Every structure is written in structure tokens, then in C-alpha cells.
Amino acid sequence: MALVFVTGGTGFIGSHSVAALHRAGHRIRLLARRESAVRPALEPLGLHPADVDVVLGDITDATTVTRAMTGCDAVLHAASIYSFDSRAHRRMQSVNVDGTENVLAAARWIGADPIVHVSSFAALIPTRGRPLDGNLPVGKPRERYMATKAEAELIARQHQSDGAPVTITYPMATLGPHDPHLGDQSARLRSLLLGRLPIWPTGGYPLGDVRDVAELHADAMRPGQGPRRLLAPGRYVSTSDYLRTARFVTGHRLPAVFLPTPAVLPVGLLTLALQRICPWHIPVEYGAIYACHCDARLDERTAPAPSRPFAETMLDTVRWLHESGHLTRRAAGRAAPA
Known part of the structure; x- marks a missing residue:
């Protein structure tokens, strides 16, 4: 099994994804800004901090990211600031956009496969009446959080165009238990x-379950698949x-x-x-x-169905x-x- 480098592993989707990767037999190297955040995020999901290799650092520091990632086989980039709070705009730009460039560039440099970038359905809106699909053009949303996810999406798609084995996933608005930061x-x-x-x-908007998103990320950790775009399970x-x-x-x-x-x-x-x-x-x-x-x-005929009502x-x-x-x-x- 792979040694997977994970960013955002103390967040909602990230922590559930770490648990799913661990259940699948992968080893985890987790980049975290604060070691104190690891235990509260992982223990409710049945993990002990000793089950993962924790490296302290911030994705906005390219040197730290590259050093921490070296030796890993695959990457899950789940770090993001998800907030509609205008007070978070400056930090959001730094983390969601600049941090994505740092992580994906480092992942390519070490030869990781796959490189999974956690995007959002928000990066694709407004869809102008078309159903959500990974082949939609990048959206131009008129809201700051969504706009930063669209900018990060452009970065990830450029790496895909270069032939890098980047898998982009699109979680819907996400609910479920054990949200470490009450997102x-x-x-x-x-x-x-x-x-x-x-x-x-x-x-309305599309909604999904965090446990389905986590399983999608565990399933995506197969090398040799090339560039892909995967909608997470959800429903309108x-x-x-x-x-x-x-x-x-x-x-x-x-x-x-x-x-x-x-x-x-x-x-x-x-x-x-x-x-x-x-x-x-x-x-x-x-x-x-x-x-x-x-x-x-x-499109209910083609979109992956949620596992729970x-x-x-x-x-x-x-x-x-x-x-x-x-x-x-x-x-x-x-x-x-x-």
C-alpha cells in the first residue's frame, strides 16, 4: 500500500478521508499547522495520532511542503478554507490558491501518482442550466470563496493538461457527523x-455525505489512472x-x-x-x-448516487x-x- 501525503487532514472532509485511507491499508503522512489539532480530528473516527506520521507545516510555504512530501507515493490535497465569512478573504486566497499551486507543483516534482486535488462543485458554477459534470468549464462565481476554488481548479486543470496524474474530485455541500471545526x-x-x-x-444546491466523499478519495488512490475528474456522490x-x-x-x-x-x-x-x-x-x-x-x-442518470438517504x-x-x-x-x- 502507498504512503499518502495528506493536506487538510484535520478538517471535515480531510479527517474522514484520512480514516478511509487508513482503513484501506495506506500509510499516512499528515501535514498539519498545529499538532494539537490532530487528536481531536482523528480520535472520533477511530484513529490515534500514532496511526499517522504528523509533519508540522503550512501549505503556503513551498519549501516546507516539498520537504515534507519527499518520499511519499501519492498525494491527497484537501486543505482549504471553506467559509463565506468576509473576514477570511485574505487567508482564503493564500491557502486555496497559492497553497494549491505549492502542493501540486511539489507532488509533480516528487513523481507522486495519483495526485488527488479536492475541488468543489462551487468551482463549476454558475452552470447556466447545465447539469454538474467534471467536463464543465471552470465557473466564474460572484462570491469570494467560490472564486478561489475556481482559481485553484484552473491550476489543477493546467497540471492535467501537462499530463500529470492529477485526479480532481468535486464534493457537494457536505453534511455528516464529526466535523472538527463546525464548518x-x-x-x-x-x-x-x-x-x-x-x-x-x-x-437549492447539491448536498452529499462526508463519508461518501471519504470513500471516493480512498478509491481514487490507484496509480496509473492518469488525469481524471470525479463528481462526489450527492443529490439536489x-x-x-x-x-x-x-x-x-x-x-x-x-x-x-x-x-x-x-x-x-x-x-x-x-x-x-x-x-x-x-x-x-x-x-x-x-x-x-x-x-x-x-x-x-x-443529472441523476449519470451522477454517483449517495449511499444514504x-x-x-x-x-x-x-x-x-x-x-x-x-x-x-x-x-x-x-x-x-x-
Whole structure:
């Protein structure tokens, strides 16, 4: 089995992917900025820090990346800042774009095969009515996080054009248990259950389960496949279906008003500006509204199907939010274990 160099292994998708790679028999060398972040991310998934080789460093430092990667057989680049918070814009550009160039260039230099770059469906929107597919042109989204993922996508595709064995994966918006940093999707579900999101835009977006994404990355660790682009399993979920599922899972009424996205986008732009000066996170985010406005769909005939019903994914997420202390038993409703 391969020695796999992993970035972003203490994040949501990254930690689950590390666990899946370990189950598949691979050895892991994990690049982390803080050693203290490794145990909280991996232990809930059944891993001990001793199960991986931890190297301290930052993907924005090209020299450190190359030195840490030397001797590895394959690479999984999952490091990314996923946030619609305007306060993270500068760091986002450095990590998502410059860091991707550093990692992929180093991976080519050491001769890694495969080199798996974790992109996002957001790098492909707006799709202008076409279903999501890895062969779509790189999108030109009007939101900063999505724009950095599109820039990183251009870098990865250039390496593919050069013939490098780069596999690009496209996770959907992702839910599931054990989110080390309470990322955007988990935080939005929590805000909904706490009654902080009474107004919702129409439209929707594709959603997937983090465990399916992790298995995709473990399956992608086969050398000799050449450049590839792989959609992660997912399904299109309208905002009304999202609310309906949350009501079913928790047993709560969760009253909400739905407005057309053109009417809600200006509110998102206002909160985007306010967030720059507000020390507290504002749950109404322009990026989430814009994603609903783009309303990206999947072709159910060709897109990989999720392994679980959406209600099960949401149930597991809510249950974990309660068990980890992010939700009270009352907020989790009947999703909380008896």
C-alpha cells in the first residue's frame, strides 16, 4: 500500500478521508499547522495520532511542503478554507490558491501518482442550466470563496493538461457527523435548529455525505489512472426540501418564510459588508444565498448516487451536534438519543 501525503487532514472532509485511507491499508503522512489539532480530528473516527506520521507545516510555504512530501507515493490535497465569512478573504486566497499551486507543483516534482486535488462543485458554477459534470468549464462565481476554488481548479486543470496524474474530485455541500471545526454546512444546520434562520431563499444546491466523499478519495488512490475528474456522490436538495427534512428529523415546526433569491441577495451583500466589522458570526451569508441562486443541479442518470438517504445524513449530523455539545437536547428534538 502507498504512503499518502495528506493536506487538510484535520478538517471535515480531510479527517474522514484520512480514516478511509487508513482503513484501506495506506500509510499516512499528515501535514498539519498545529499538532494539537490532530487528536481531536482523528480520535472520533477511530484513529490515534500514532496511526499517522504528523509533519508540522503550512501549505503556503513551498519549501516546507516539498520537504515534507519527499518520499511519499501519492498525494491527497484537501486543505482549504471553506467559509463565506468576509473576514477570511485574505487567508482564503493564500491557502486555496497559492497553497494549491505549492502542493501540486511539489507532488509533480516528487513523481507522486495519483495526485488527488479536492475541488468543489462551487468551482463549476454558475452552470447556466447545465447539469454538474467534471467536463464543465471552470465557473466564474460572484462570491469570494467560490472564486478561489475556481482559481485553484484552473491550476489543477493546467497540471492535467501537462499530463500529470492529477485526479480532481468535486464534493457537494457536505453534511455528516464529526466535523472538527463546525464548518459552514454544520453551522448552518445548527443555526436553523436554534431559530436563527427564519427567512430562506428559494432554489437549492447539491448536498452529499462526508463519508461518501471519504470513500471516493480512498478509491481514487490507484496509480496509473492518469488525469481524471470525479463528481462526489450527492443529490439536489431544494431549500424547501431541506427544511422539510429538518422538521422530520427533529420533530420541530421550524417556521420559515421563503423569498425569491433576487430579493434575498441584497440582504446577503449587506451582511457580507457588516461581517467585516462585526466580531460575531452572522448566520445570513451571501455565499449560501448565491449558491441557492445558482441552483446547480445533478443529472441523476449519470451522477454517483449517495449511499444514504438525505434524512439519515441529516439525522446523523444533528445527533452529532447534540452529542458534541453544539445543540441542546431540546434543539435536537427527537434526533437526540433517548
